[in-house]
Amino acid sequence: MESPGGSGSLRGDISFWADRTPVHEAARRGEILQLQQLIESGACVNAVTYDSITPLHEASLRGQTQCVKLLLDAGAQVDARNIDGSTPLCDACASGSIECVRVLLSHGAKVNPPLYTASPLHEACMSGSPECVQLLIEVGANLEAHDCHFGTPLHVACAREHLDCAKLLLQAGANVNAAKLHETALHHAAKVRNVDLVELLVEFGGNIYARDNRGKKPSDYTWSSSPTAKCFEFYESTAVNRICQEFLFSVSFLGISRVEF
Missing domain, CATH: 1.25.40.20 (Ankyrin repeat-containing domain)
Incomplete structure (x- = not known):
């Protein structure tokens, strides 16, 4: 089997490699020109590592928007899953990159x-x-x-x-x-x-x-006397007072003059 970066690979093929390919590395580092050259030379954009990470996962996780666009335009699988089941959209959200999220969604990411x-x-x-x-x-x-x-x-x-x-x-x-x-x-x-x-x-x-x-x-x-504890004490006391008021209103509505506890 030829190297994922060799001319014998088809861009849409799936390959299984234990190590990151040059495409993975270019996508991870945001090396747009290098990535473009690899794609034009026929490198596989859907090559996966032993943990099923694709170059698109790498680019998405690091917020490399331009690399994400290049990979998708070259046929990268938008909903590919890694070993944990995460898709590139999951990784883009993990990176907090709204630009990557928009690009992935525009290309049909679920x-x-x-x-x-x-x-x-x-x-x-x-x-x-x-x-x-x-x-x-x-x-x-x-x-x-x-x-x-x-x-x-x-x-x-x-x-x-x-x-x-x-x-x-x-x-x-x-x-x-x-x-x-x-x-x-x-x-x-x-x-x-x-x-x-x-x-x-x-x-x-x-x-x-x-x-x-x-x-x-x-x-x-919560810790006793902490601001959070006092907050809960306030809400609990408010809830008890409300229940008592509702109970007394019901008693009054029913015309009961005396209530013994």
Whole structure:
């Protein structure tokens, strides 16, 4: 078998090599002229390494927009998967490169590839790129995509303390009380002790009494007397007062003059 960079390879062929090819290296480094020369000489743009990484993965992960364009125009497979199942769009979102994301989407990249791992939206939330998150939402990203390790994109945004990303997801209709092993985004916000996240999640209906698989409420993950703990104390006391008021109103409405506890 000839080298992936040799003239005997077809640009659209799939090859399997343990090491990165010159095309991989040029794409990774953003060497546009070198990449163009390799393509023109017949190098395979879909050559894969032992972990199934293509040159398009390399360029996308490093935000090399011009290289991404060159590879796609030369026949690179836009939804190729690496050994982890990630597509170039996942990698572009991980890099936070909105330009690469736009190029990949314009070439037909699936915003909701059938993955069992992190989706492009997960990756955008992980990298903390509100621009990528907004664009993915606009083109129909699944807000409730579930990853066995991370949960939903909202879980990821809160675990990484990316407030802007979390707000965009919630405004788009993400389920604030979606659970991963009964753990909600509010549990994550409590664990990282982020008051702004806690307030945002409660504003959108986060359940302060939700219990995870250990039977713990979000407030159980805060330090006593910390700003986050005080925040939860306020919401819990407010909730109790509201319940009492509703109960007393019901009693009054029914005409009951005396209530014994």
